[in-house]
Amino acid sequence: MPASALMNVMIGAARKAGRSLARDFGEVEHLQVSVKGPANFVTAADLRAEEIIFAELSRARPGYGFLMEERGEIKGPDGTHRWIVDPLDGTTNFLHSIPIFAISIALERDGELVAGLIYNPVMNETFTAEKGQGAFLNDKRIRVAARTExxxxxxxxxxxxxxxxxxxxxxxxxxxxxxxxxxxxxxxxxxxxxxxxxxxxxxxxxxxxxxxxxxxxxxxxxxxxxxxxxxxxxxxxxxxxxxxxxxxxxxxxxxxxxxxxxxxxxxxxxxxx
Ligand code: IPD
Ligand code: CA
Ligand code: CA
Ligand code: CA
CATH class of the missing domain: 3.40.190.80 (D-Maltodextrin-Binding Protein; domain 2)
Structure with a gap:
């Protein structure tokens, strides 16, 4: 199924931020790191990826609000839409060169989650879903497992x-x-x-x-x-x-x-x- 205009916006932002993360992942030993709390780190890679996602989504959908891990809540003039973004989920893995991390972008409309994207740039896996449209991994339909035990x-x-x-x-x-x-x-x-x-x-x-x-x-x-x-x-x-x-x-x-x-x-x- 071809991606919707909304999903193409989300994919575009995630891929651009993913290129930034991939570059930083290749030079992880040089990354600037701060400690937010016990085993809670933020790196220049998190901040760069968040900046790109913020810029891309703001350009494509001006006025939507944001809830982002590093920037927090940013209200927009459009009171009905809010992006919920984790620019790098799995920072501890990232810092240890473990290639299991992702960008997570969701859209809320009137308080209801209507779209989600999770992108692992190293494994080149893009998971997407829109309300009522099913869930996909790189364009292939996915379903939860059938096991019951x-x-x-x-x-x-x-x-x-x-x-x-x-x-x-x-x-x-x-x-x-x-x-x-x-x-x-x-x-x-x-x-x-x-x-x-x-x-x-x-x-x-x-x-x-x-x-x-x-x-x-x-x-x-x-x-x-x-x-x-x-x-x-x-x-x-x-x-x-x-x-x-x-x-x-x-x-x-x-x-x-x-x-x-x-x-x-x-x-x-x-x-x-
Ligand atoms: C963390 C990851 C991890 C979970 C932690 C989160 P971060 O997010 O999702 O799996 O166990 O509670 O904080 O900080 O790497 O974006
Ligand atoms: Ca974090
Ligand atoms: Ca997270
Ligand atoms: Ca994070």
């Missing part, structure tokens, strides 16, 4: 650094999911975790304490690939809570139940005592 499922997740909120909770959850599934994987890019779930590489994904820019494009992607995405209570408060659970209908439900059980047993007096 956790015992044969591979589940993606992200590990909050020990200095960040949610670390203890995660340890209980991952122990339970590891004991129940065929394996747990951590790529270091939540955007790619969701894109890979949409493409059926992962059967499911969960993580806590994420930001809207980590998840926005991936939410559209998983839904358009036929999957289910909610917060960790099975509700739609994903951005508010920062928690996300994704998969096909069955795996999504099983993961929700499993995480609930893990947290209940962690909180029970028997375990605590």
């Amino acid at each position: 956790l015992a044969t499922s591979v589940i993606g997740t992200g590990i909050p650094h020990s200095g960040r909120p949610g670390h203890e909770r995660f340890l209980g959850e991952v122990e339970t999911v590891m004991g129940t599934s065929a394996g747990v994987r951590r790529t270091g890019s939540a955007a790619l975790d969701l894109a890979w779930t949409a493409a059926g590489r992962f059967d499911g994904f969960w993580e806590n304490n994420l930001h809207p820019w980590d998840m926005a494009a991936g939410i559209v992607m998983v839904k358009e690939a036929g999957g289910y995405v909610t917060d960790t209570n099975g509700k739609d408060k994903i951005f508010e809570t920062g928690g996300i659970v994704a998969g096909n209908e069955t795996i999504h439900l099983k993961l929700l139940k499993l995480l609930k059980a893990a947290n209940a047993s962690a909180a029970s007096p028997a375990k605590a005592g």
